[in-house]
Amino acid sequence: MELSYHPFLLEYKHPFGVSGHTRTQTQSVFTKIVWDGFVGYGEACLPPYLGETLEDTIAFLDKVKPFLKEQSYPCSIAELTLEIDALDEKSNAAKASIDIALHDLKGKIEGNSVRELYKLNPAENTHTACTIGIDTEEKIKQKIDEAKDFTILKIKAGTDDDKKLVQTIRKYSNKPLYVDVNRGWKEKNKALELTNWFKEQNVVLIEQPFPVEQLDDSAWLTERSPLPIIADESIKRLSDIKKIKGAFSGVNIKLMKCTGLSEAFQMIELCKAFELKIFLGCMAESSCGTSAMAQFISCADYIDLDAPCLLKNDPFRGIIYSQGKVVLNDKPGIGVTTELF
Ligand code: MG
Numbered sequence: 559m560e561l562s563y564h565p566f567l568l569e570y571k572h573p574f575g576v577s578g579h580t581r582t583q584t585q586s587v588f589t590k591i592v593w594d595g596f597v598g599y600g601e602a603c604l605p606p607y608l609g610e611t612l613e614d615t616i617a618f619l620d621k622v623k624p625f626l627k628e629q630s631y632p633c634s635i636a637e638l639t640l641e642i643d644a645l646d647e648k649s650n651a652a653k654a655s656i657d658i659a660l661h662d663l664k665g666k667i668e669g670n671s672v673r674e675l676y677k678l679n680p681a682e683n684t685h686t687a688c689t690i691g692i693d694t695e696e697k698i699k700q701k702i703d704e705a706k707d708f709t710i711l712k713i714k715a716g717t718d719d720d721k722k723l724v725q726t727i728r729k730y731s732n733k734p735l736y737v738d739v740n741r742g743w744k745e746k747n748k749a750l751e752l753t754n755w756f757k758e759q760n761v762v763l764i765e766q767p768f769p770v771e772q773l774d775d776s777a778w779l780t781e782r783s784p785l786p787i788i789a790d791e792s793i794k795r796l797s798d799i800k801k802i803k804g805a806f807s808g809v810n811i812k813l814m815k816c817t818g819l820s821e822a823f824q825m826i827e828l829c830k831a832f833e834l835k836i837f838l839g840c841m842a843e844s845s846c847g848t849s850a851m852a853q854f855i856s857c858a859d860y861i862d863l864d865a866p867c868l869l870k871n872d873p874f875r876g877i878i879y880s881q882g883k884v885v886l887n888d889k890p891g892i893g894v895t896t897e898l899f
Pocket of ligand 1: 810
């Protein structure tokens with residue numbers, strides 16, 4: 559008897575309005591890959607600072623469609639994503655959307671969650687930070703109240719007066735704080751002074767203190783800092799990790815930067831080998847992209863996966879939040895459901 563051949567069929571949707579992030583204007587393109595009745599979902603989240611446009615993302619997905627049509631299960635996702643990566647130099651978010659959908663699909667075909675595919679243990683500590691945007695003192699107080707279930711807060715600093723910002727937060731909350739400087743500091747001595755003061759204020763870590771090109775200053779600060787210094791904009795992909803060795807204490811890994819779960823897992827492994835802290839982050843993904851990243855949560859030292867909490871209209875259901883923790887379900891793949899497609 560001849561077995562029938564089932565190709566991978568890729569579709570995508572860019573639902574208008576789903577992009578209505580409450581704090582930034584970010585768009586997402588959602589992908590769906592079908593194989594023999596099984597369906598995998600993925601997401602390309604496109605915040606403006608990532609520099610990937612909707613048009614380019616859609617053009618890349620159209621380019622991958624015929625390639626995927628020639629592929630079928632069983633296959634190695636790692637090998638497939640390497641071939642897809644070679645089709646274009648950029649389009650990291652689009653690549654991530656395909657990688658996530660392939661992982662979801664494979665998990666569903668095999669009846670396993672992605673964390674089971676990677677043979678990961680259940681996570682013990684899944685507390686995520688909740689971001690409090692810079693605002694008026696009244697609004698900051700309101701946002702802290704809204705985040706009452708969360709055990710860790712995060713602020714986007716790099717303002718003219720970060721000390722004042724932290725003092726304002728401390729008027730209303732003493733919870734552990736992640737400070738994302740977003741490349742906002744320029745002078746290393748001042749940076750060290752602030753970092754020492756932050757340490758006394760129950761700040762847990764500093765993210766990306768300097769612009770990417772100030773790698774020497776970052777190394778100088780990391781050597782002296784009482785707090786871990788985490789790289790975000792300085793590291794997009796696996797190949798970047800070797801370049802920053804010694805300049806940071808850890809890496810913020812995001813699926814939209816690194817082309818998806820295949821490469822994110824390799825980054826985790828390399829960080830472990832280099833004794834770098836592992837920070838799992840996200841852009842403004844819905845429950846689709848964040849549920850994918852949450853599959854690796856047991857590998858993380860720090861977690862920042864609160865994006866769905868800030869979304870007005872999340873088209874997916876997946877991870878949930880309980881008492882500040884990310885809670886995964888037992889569904890196969892990345893563990894999401896949707897009525898979007
Ligand atoms: Mg950051």
